Amino acid sequence: MPLTKQYLRYVHQASFGVVSGRKSNAILLAGEGGRKTRQLRIIAPAVEDIIIWDPRKGEKVAVLRGEKCEVSVLAVSLDGSILAAGYENGSVKLWSLSTHDCQITFSGHKAGVTCLQFDQSGTRLVSGSKDTDVILWDVVNECGLYRYVQIQEHISC
Secondary structure, rough: OOOOOOOOOOOOOOOOOOOOOOOOOOOEEEEEOOOOOOOOEEEEOOOEEEEEOOOOOOOOEEEEEEEOOOOOEEEEEEOOOOOEEEOOEEEEEEEOOOOOOOOEEEEOOOOOEEEEEOOOOOOOEEEEEEOEEEEEEEEOOEEEEEEEEEOOOOOOO
16 A cells, blocks of 8 residues: 655635735825825735825725735826726726725736726726736726737736
8 A cells, every 4th residue: 555645735824914015016195285284195015915004104094905816016096096906817906095995806817917007087097918918998887998919028017
């Protein structure tokens, strides 16, 4: 009777003590007001979560729990009301920064999202990915408008 080895399987449960991930960008969001009364927020990816920090108090304002894969890129609309987060599995989530709720999830890429950019009005979002596709999303109607396929290199900002 042959002997076999059994190995314990490691399954990642949670991350502890992460301030910011190193694969994605962090965003400084400055609100209205004067120098001392202006509300500042730092939006930073922390593995699969997104943490919103208050730098003046040094406290977490909110934790946005997203996909079970790493955040790869962040972007904020020009009016500062919507946060777009791209993930390594190819999905894009849009978060309301006032309620901290996920409003929309777009699934159109086959590989990790590498760049995100809102237009001037905040009604359209463009995403690029390692799968060499560029997708133009309609934020209002929650659908994809155009897909540009087979660009030679992976997309980066």
